[in-house]
Amino acid sequence: MTRSNDLVELSPTGGRVPSDTHPQDWAWRFWFALPLYPYRKRRTLRTEVIPGTVWTFDQLHGILYAVVPIRMTVIRLDSGGLLVYAPVAPTPECIRLVNELVAAHGEVRYIILPTSSGLEHKVFVGPFAQQFPHAQVFVAPNQWSFPLNLPLPWLGFPRDRTQVLPLDSRQAPFSDEFDYEILDFNLGRGSFAEVAVFHRRSHTLLLTDSILSVPEEPPAIAQLDPYPLLFHARDSALEPIEDTPDHRRNGWQRISLFATYFRPYALKTTELKETLRDGFKAPERSPRAYFGFFPFRWQDDWQQSFEALRGNGRPFVAPILQTLILPQAPRTVLAWVDRVAQWNFRHIIPCHFDAPIPATPEEFRRAFAFLKPNSDPQQTTNLLDFPLPDTDMEFVRELEANLRKRGIATAPRESL
Secondary structure, rough: EOOOOEEEEEEEOOOOEOOOOHHHHHHOOHHOOOOOOOOOEOOEEEEEEEEOOEEEEEEEEEEEEEEEEEEEEEEEEOOOEEEEEOOOOOOOOHHHHHHHHHHHHHOOOEEOOOOOOOOOHHHHHHHHOOOOOEEEEEOOOOOOOOOOOHHHHOOOOOOOHHEEEOHHHHHOOOOEEEEEEEEEEEOOOOEEEEEEEEEEOOOEEEEOOOOOOOOOOOOOHHHHOHEEEEEEEOOOOOOOOOOOHHHHHHHHHHHHHHHHOOOOOOOOOOOOHHHHHHHHHHHOOHHHHHHHHHOOEEEEOHHHHHHHHHHHHHOOHHHHHOOOOHHOOOOHHHHHHHHHOOOOOOOEEOOOOOOOOOOOHHHHHHOHHHHHOOOOOOOOOOOOOOOOOOOHHHHHHHHHHHHHOOOOOOOOOOOO
């Protein structure tokens, strides 16, 4: 893999950083539509995954500095032009990097929104499509949004160029190079949809949220501004924020636990009195440091939780999907998994965390084995070499129980 040509300087940990961009190039003017960090200034990192064929564009987003990559993938078409999967914020820097590919390979012809409910993906598609007026926009079926269910044109989608993906991939205009399978089921107050896209020539599987893999080292996009990593590397507010390779790594690993479990077992929160006391004594009390507010305490064995989560880089399904979403329709999900696993992909590019993930169809199947509680124990341990620990899953399961009690979540609508 290679970074874009303008990435020429090295960070202390080896990540490449741009040398010729300016803050105005990072501007995202519609940040208020989804006010996640880094708000109005978003960096973009382009990576050439397969020379001359597949590129990823990474940005960051998160809450309280728990930032993870959000990713767009661009693929060169044999017939000329580009296909874009899951656009990111079309900042001037991002559009410049896309236009470099346009100059070399032809215009953006197709843009795919591969989810029905993921606002963190949907919010970018309309503004991105406006930058490429000749592109056809295809969206997953049964689009909806919360708290207001707004029609797509209100979100900036071009009315005359936007259509729902055909259920049969052979009817899509890019079917000579791609296959896709649509996972779509009703959640009661909306739907869950994910479009898996397979690029035959490069043996690449594109996914949105269903599969993750967590790298041990912080991704390059997170190291362009390492402050969030360093913020979470501390054990208390009384520690200074210092930039070292170990602090970047520890901060990233703790952020990964935050982002996947919300409240992992190894994380404890301090009492308000202690938090305020330490905040007044903190060596950094600037607004950027939340005025010294840092209510977190990590147990000594927190890295064991991270190693269990990482599982040597194996693909897995995020805990929130394992617990709240996919068990609503296990037969539908497993049928989709079987259809996707028929493709001979060699790696997976999801929209979050690490990419590309070296993975076989069998490894993809195994990630969904939690939906088969009655499967042969001699063939599984949930068919995962590294099952997610029950202790770390506890908060997500408590969340599910509370949402059901309040009538927000429902019992599964489908059984195996």
